[in-house]
Amino acid sequence: MASVQLERVSKRFGSTHVIDEVSLSIDHGEFVVFVGPSGCGKSTLLRLIAGLESISDGDLMIGGKRVNELSPQERGVGMVFQSYALYPHMSVYENMAFGLKLGKASSESVAERVNETARILQLEALLERKPKALSGGQRQRVAMGRAIAREPDILLFDEPLSNLDASLRVQMRNEIARLHGRLGSTMVYVTHDQVEAMTLADKIVVLNKGHIEQVGSPRTLYERPASKFVASFIGSPSMNFLEGTCRSTDARETRVELKALGEVVLPYGVDSNAVGSPITLGIRPEHLTPVQATGSDAFEVINVEYLGNESCVYVDSDAEAFLTCRVEADTPIARNDTVSLRIDTAQAHLFDEHGQALARAQDSAL
Template sequence: MIKLKLDSVNKQLGGARILRDVSLEIAAGEFVVFVGPSGCGKSTLLRLIAGLDSICGGDLLIDGRRVNDLEPRERGVGMVFQSYALYPHMSVYDNISFGLKLAKTEKTTLRERVLKTAQILQLDKLLQRKPKELSGGQRQRVAMGRAMAREPDILLFDEPLSNLDASLRVQMRNEIARLHARLGSTMIYVTHDQVEAMTLADKIVVLNGGRIEQVGSPRALYERPASRFVAGFLGSPRMNFLPAFLHTPGATSLVESLVLGMTSLPFDSSALAENTALTLGIRPEHVGLKAAQGSAGVTVTVTVVEYLGSETYVHLDTGQEEPLICRCEVNAGWQVGDRVELELAFDNLHLFAADGTALTRHPQTPPENVTLRSVRANAL
């Protein structure tokens, strides 16, 4: 069942277009996360759904009903803001019940909803405290409770954890995930934090410049990004990018030196002209290293080794502006100055056209790895 549908939604402020023809369907009970860089339009899109901003073009439907012109309270949505926005002179009970009082909810029903909400959020023993007596995580739960107590059809979250420290963000992230599992309600969550997006979402919506770049599960977007932008945005460290060209017989191009020629790769390049500029992408965990043996392999130098306890990131000088990063086991033993040869996990290579779109991948079973061979000494 489609709970919410955006049909070619546009938003303009002055002469600037904030959102451009955004179309999206969200099913009942889904947890959807909007991500993207600052200024991409994700918070604006959330405010349009909430009714806090007006839509300049297109339609917004909730349960099949067009709600463009409805007031926020008539849409059946609840919103949790980045700021707690709690009333400091009110108790937790009064903060949670404030919206219900404005709606003139019957007293017995009001009390039942507040107590039920407080129990779900583990605030039932804190109802008489004032906000100044609560921790940051507890204050955020109160803000969530105020939205939940109205029993909205859709819960909206606008970067609710950005004001918390790192440990509290992890705790609250887990609590929001458990809350969604318990309630089964439709939730839309805006964040700039890709970890929150990857761990919370059933479906991620990546926005860029007011447009949707890609929609899909966290795994689908991470493993098969539709564009270089998505590939670079999701993942930490981000995907490695190297310049490449279409392989032509006898050419000494970078892609030939990297992957034994374009003809061995599972990509559709039929629509591209020879020598078309491409970008080769590979994630750090799919880069393998071995000690240089003076063979025809591509040899690079270790410039930085980052020990992170559970894993090690090795930075490699490839002659490009950005280093190539490899994620290794902790005991890999690489040191700054080491000369190493590269291996790439064949099925995890990505190729992007000049406009940033990913080349279509053919469904075939490739060899497990490709050992890099150098056609010319300065290929990298």
């Protein structure tokens, strides 16, 4: 079973803690994606699993076996890097066979595994070509094939699509998803692109400054972020944040006073300790609707982006830099219009002054 268990794993470079006591379980056959801003430690954590970096503290288990001191070859992992790292003088076949030959596999076994991998990745017609004769997407499939041909227990991907253009990234995302469905192997994938994370992952691990902020399914992280950091990182466009104060709360509703929008009543209760304290209300762009301005509650539209299937309306909210609304593509709203803003209060999130999500009373009762 190709499960992965990290038990309080840390990595230090001198006095700098890059990974700080990370504990995480990855089940056999899961597709897990590490996301986070640059420098958060996601690539270092992947390299610790691969054995390309040594662990400073803690234990790494693969298939129930402690592997801290084992080499990458002994761990049964295959890795696909951001750069294709193909040998330019070798054909596609030779690149894919290279690791197998180093492992002393028989020529018959090498041919069988390379040809089967080429079939899975639709590379059969390209086996005699050199890398310079391939497109970026084809080169990345060859790099994946080189890792897969060794039949590793775990496949590790370090930002494999970052060098591709937008259309190729979409194509390769589907290729990787299909590959996971065919192989059923454990896959761990690092990306800074939260769209890749949302579309590929069974489980997302959000990292921040060397520690885990939240682990969960894409839907859980989108609909129930555990912190303001997660809420801001997951979702595109990003969540809107409005500063204010919690005025009252009970089992059924919470009243908050927002600097930009005044009083808002949310249809759920939170911890009574929040009353009187500063809070941040978070609302996704699709749950913030611009409507015809009424009374003093009026804000200027600073830009409208037409995106084909939808439009994004950016509103100057006085107290905030700007707020983003996701609306129908054919919206009549235009730049310099004056609008009011309507919040879907059932979809609003509250965060305390430390950026942690305030649990809803209904959630606590579950």
